[in-house]
Amino acid sequence: SLPPAGLPGGKKRRASYVFQKQLEQILYGSSTSSGAVHKAIERLNLDAAVRQMDRKSAAVAGLTSAQYEELLGVYQTMQRRADPLVGPAKKFSLVPVSVAGALGVDKSHISLLKALGRAIPRKMAARQRSAELAAEGGVDLVTEGILEGDGADSDCDELAAAVDLHAELTETYMAFQDDPEDDTKARSYALKPGYSKKLKRDIEEYTQRRTASLSRWRSGRKVEDITAAADTSNLLRLCGWALNHRDRSRDEGSPPEISIRGLFHSPRIGEWVEEYLGFLDARGLKWSSRANYVSGLINVYQHAARLDGFEELVEKGMTCLDQLLNLRRQCDAQASVERLYKRLHPEFIEWEDVQLTRLTVLERVETATTTKQKYDLLSDALVISLHSVTPPDRVGVIRRLKIGYTLCKIEIEPDDDEEAAEEAVETESRERWRIDMRKSTHKTSRFYGPSLTPVSMMVAPLIDRYLEARLKIDELEYDSIENTYLFQRNGRALTSSQWSQFVKQAFGRHTPNGQSPPPKVLRASFITHLRSSDAAPEVLKSAARAQRHQEETQGSDLYDVKVHMRLVKASFDWCESYARQVENDRAGGGGKRKGKAKASSGRGA
DSSP states (O other): OBOOSSOTTSOOOOBOEEEHHHHHHHHHOOSSOOSHHHHHHHHTTOGGGOEEEOHHHHHHTTOOHHHHHHHHHHHHHHHHHHOTTOOOOSOEEEEEHHHHHHHHHHTTOHHHHHHHTOOOOHHHHHHHHHHHHHHTTOOOHHHHHHHHTOSTTOOOTTHHHHTOHHHHHHHOOOOBOOOHHHHHHHTTTSOOSSOOHHHHHHHHHHHHHHHSSOOTTOSSOOOOHHHHHHHHHHHHHHHHHHHHTOOOTTOOSSOOOSSHHHHHTSTTHHHHHHHHHHHHHHTTOOHHHHHHHHHHHHHHHHHHTTSTTOOOOEETTEEHHHHHHHHHHHHHHHHHHHTOSOBSSTTOOOHHHHHHHHHHHHHHHHHOOSHHHHHHHHHHHHHHHHTTTSOOOOSSOGGGOBBTTTEEEEEOOOOSOHHHHHHHHHHTSSEEEEEEOSSSOOTTHHHHOOOEEEOOTTTHHHHHHHHHHHHHHHTOOGGGGTTSBSSEETTEEOOHHHHHHHHHHHHHTTOTTOOOOOHHHHHHHHHHHHHHOTTSOHHHHTHHHHHHHHHHSTTOHHHHHHHHHHHHHHHHHHHHHHHHHHHHHHHTTOOSOTTOOOOOOOTTO
16 A cells, blocks of 8 residues: 555655566466566556656655565566566556556456455446356346346346336437448548647547547447548538638627547537538538438537536527437438438337338238147237337337236226226226236336336237247147246346347248347337438427426426426337327338348248
């Protein structure tokens, strides 16, 4: 332990350190220095915390000559354990235990964290436990729930925002594929190399914060270097326009500095980006490119908002971020409406095609000739319907539905409501399938409490038919499937990766153009279509405003619940009504636009 460095006049505290060379041997298994730890510490922007120790620096740190000799002796002893022929040492480097712990987390080195007395992150411990169980042929559902982040004990990075439908409507966008022709045009106006040192430092700081494994100034996970590079390319395009093409007739005083702070701290950034998009329109850039470009600028703005000197201003009830989000939403909607551009994700599927997939598999169910064939098709039909008639699940609820526990028939309470009366007639009894999350936990329940959700009447009959077919295939009595999972493998719920593959395969057998979308892409397709649909309820269109009101309301737990439940109910109602609309159009001969490729033949069809 040594006194802390860099705290003149401060209260002296003792800090604990480890030898950098020893840390490298533990993490990378190298007996000779490769510089790996030094590079890792630099990547985390923590190199200032490392202390280089020789006789002179030790004296400055307050160590006596005897204390320094003792430390040097311990260092050499450790070195000789790894390499008996190592020569005498004259200096060494010390890494704070806190930094060593950060590297241990980055490298998932549980033994190091235990030796340092650091807490083991839940997901890291869960990964180790999952691997041990997998080697024994076992699966623990609680462990898997922690790994995918939907268990009651999961780590909840940005969870409060991620579970909100209004946050998804604001933030969920599927990027479009890059257009080489537009990228070539962009080079003519982008800021050329040789720009100011200040802008260069801004870009370096942005890249470091976005790509570092840990950064207290970033709310989400790190991104790859190529993603940060794409954002800085978008920034340089905006800077080139601002320097050489922007109309300055309305400026008051000096023009803005061409830097991240100079542009993105200005209350006019929304106005400038709108003018910039008009500039791109005049040069013939496609809506897909403009949508991608604005997405990159929003990333830069969110970084700028965390820099010193930023002040959030509101104009006509909207912040600058609101204005940028509006512009991105409009570009995205234009590109989607024109249907001229492909989404970046190869398995992206339009929401209308999701509905056609459901109708295709339902038709194939009715033409099945064998019990096994019908069971397989009913399985596909149920999976597809649960991701199309209702908003695609995003919290791991569907894959772990257990019959008689979280999926059960509950009697409908009679009341004066006409809709409830119609449901009672339609079901020919007062029992209806419901998803009961009062006994189980998932990540949204941490914020909105337990829920009891009725299964759509467009899906409920499929559950009955699927279970009947399953009983015939397995030659079982109905009571024997109580407390078994609706979808299972060897009596266990499917893991997150197994479920994703299961959904992809089900869709892949029946989609019009052969896409195999995972649940995440289906959710993005739903959000994208919902946001751009003229038929979507106004309550969903105003979701971003509702979110801002929540942040401004003190003690708003109850308010949050009401807003969330209203949005969720509206989304379920809209989703079901749209599914019925597509079904009616197809029954009436309307169908989808001509020229569509035929669906694949499907499993067993």
